[in-house]
Amino acid sequence: MRLYVYRFAASISALLVFFAMSYLYAHGSRQSYFDILHSYGVLPFRFPFLDTAALLSAWECARQGIDVIPANLCDVLHRPFDYSPLWMAASAIPLAGGDTMAVGWGLGFIFLLSLSLLPAPRRLSELMLVMSATLSTTVAFAIERANADLLMFLLALATGLLASYRLPARLLGYGLALLAASVKYYPILILITTFRERCSVCWAVGLTTIGSVVVFWKAYHADIVRGLPFSEEGHYVTEFFSAQNLPFLFGEIAGKAANSALVGQLEAGGLLVALVGLSAAICTRLLRFAALRAALDSLSDVERALLVIGSAVIAGCFFAGQSIVYRGVFLLMVLPGLLAISRSAGRGLRNLALGTSLVIVLLMWSECFRLAIWTSGYIFGFWLLRELCWWWSISVMLTVLFDFLESSLVLPQSLFLFRRAAGLVVSGIRREGNRTKLPTL
Secondary structure, eight states: HHHHHHHHHHHHHHHHHHHHHHHHHHOOOOOHHHEEEEETOOOOOOSOOHHHHHHHHHHHHHHTTEEESSSOTTTTTTTOSSSSSSHHHHTTTTTTTGGGGHHHHHHHHHHHHGGGGGGOOOOOHHHHHHHHHTTHHHHHHHHTTTTHHHHHHHHHHHHHHGGSSSSSHHHHHHHHHHHHHHHHSSSGGGGGGGGSSOOHHHHHHHHHHHHHHHHHHHHHHHHHHHHHHSSOOOOOOSSETTTTHHHHHHHHHHHHHTTTTTHHHHHHHHHHHHHHHHHHHHHHHHHHHHHHHHHTTTTTTHHHHHHHHHHHHHHHHHHHHEEGGGGGGGHHHHHHHHHHOOOOOOHHHHHHHHHHHHHHHHTTTTOOOOHHHTTTHHHHHHHHHHHHHHHHHHHHHHHHHHHHHHOSSSHHHHHHHHHHHHHHHHHHHHHHHHOOOOOOO
16 A cells, blocks of 8 residues: 555645646636746746747648748747757647647646656655655746657656566667657667667667668758757756856856966866766776665666666766756656665665765756855855766766666677677688689699
């Protein structure tokens, strides 16, 4: 009974808040609705589900023959369209900006409902962490915007849940991951889970993915190149998370102090290299922790798959560029694995897993804290602490990924097959050379 309560408590709590806010907007005081979100750390637009509105209005414009990449004239903000052009290929679907409320509300509802499918916490302390993450500013922001990252999360979750089934089901999951990647690019990182398969399956999925990418690029490369410059970017102290934030802001400060852009670039580059080196050192140290590797190996298929997927998406986006904090919903996939590790024997391992889980929850609330102290003199100190927390969390996630890849049989099997094939080729060349030698007189 307790397991069922723990499984559904966070999802139901979030759904109750979602219903209450929906009722408040539709039938109550909209000013109260906006005030609650603002105090929560979310800066709402004048109507909810703004990002869903952009996607649906892009279909509306496409049906009218309007090029939405430089500016989506059907969007309330006329924003450029920086999503995959494949989204526009589905413009025949009869949805438009007027359907924003229904589609956005439905996406948020399904997302919150899906959280009950995550591995359940086992202890009250774990439940408190999971509920705090589920009710966090990051999740509220993603739902208020009804961003496409919610849809990407659902597809990634399906891939992770299918990891415990037979091969046909797992292949379906990889197909869903490839579909997600064709819509928003970054979910291609989900396919790292193919390294858990035997060599032939991994290579088959890999070659299929490469072929799909080649076909996709050939069909849409012009639109892809046009859309990439419009990717969202912001200042390093705002709502973006990235490996750039800490080194580039210090570089910007150094450049202004020295009145030289070159000094700022060198400072930023050097600090970035130092941070990457420190992260690598942390990974190396953690990988030597035998108890951690044993705990990772003891995770269930679903716990391991979700931990790897969440770590790959967050770490990949962290180093690839700037991402708005609502992409942090993928941290919800990381928590169950870390909490399972915290149940392992050994005080040091428990402290590591629980401490990292707590840091992740605080990061998911960071926008609430940032906006609350924005006008105070503590904003720089808070920002520095936030960035250091991100680097620690990313280091732990990279450790998970390196351990996953190292435990995979795909790389050694592929190397063995390559060496064997190379040996056969060399032997064939030698035999052919011996046959063609002229007899000695």
